[in-house]
Amino acid sequence: MEFKIEIPGAPVAKGRPRVCKFGTYTPKKTKDAEKYIQQCWDAKYGNLIPTEKPLAVQVAFYMPIPKSTPKKTVKEILLGKVFHTKKPDLDNLLKTVLDALNKTAYKDDGQIFMLSAKKEYSENPKTVVWLQEVE
Incomplete structure (x- = not known):
């Protein structure tokens, strides 16, 4: 089975965990982005x-x-003709999406055996994710 979701809005990179005297926490921008991705998934495949x-x-x-x-x-x-080679880094963008879909679209991100990603400029910022189950 194949799944596809479109997440409107500018992609958000995973922020580094912050450390304070009470422990570590994930930055609010990252948490909000992951929650939004989960909502987009749930709206289509909930x-x-x-x-x-x-x-x-x-x-x-x-x-x-x-x-x-x-x-x-x-x-x-x-x-x-011009590629997006600036920040945010592709790997940090991927972390946000894959962590958000973990336990929502799939049980564990260890199930992913093949991964392809790209970033490019667009007048319509968004993220598009395709998941394909392999028998």
Whole structure:
């Protein structure tokens, strides 16, 4: 079975755990982003039990074009000639999505045997996630 969700809005990278005198905690922005991803999953697949099958996962992050970008560069971005090589890092973006879907879409992220990801600029920032169960 194949699953696909679109998460509207600018992708959020996983923040480092913060340490204080009361212990460690996850930054609010990260928690809010993970909760939002879970809500997007539940809106489409909420009645499904998390799968236990091996998974192939693809994630595409469509990052907002900075407002300060010159018009010439925006044209090149829209033609696919300019790649998103700035922060946030792709691995931290992935952590947010995979941690949010853990125990929601699948029992454990150890089930993921294949992972493909990309980030690129877009006028319509969003994250698209494809999960494919393998028999």
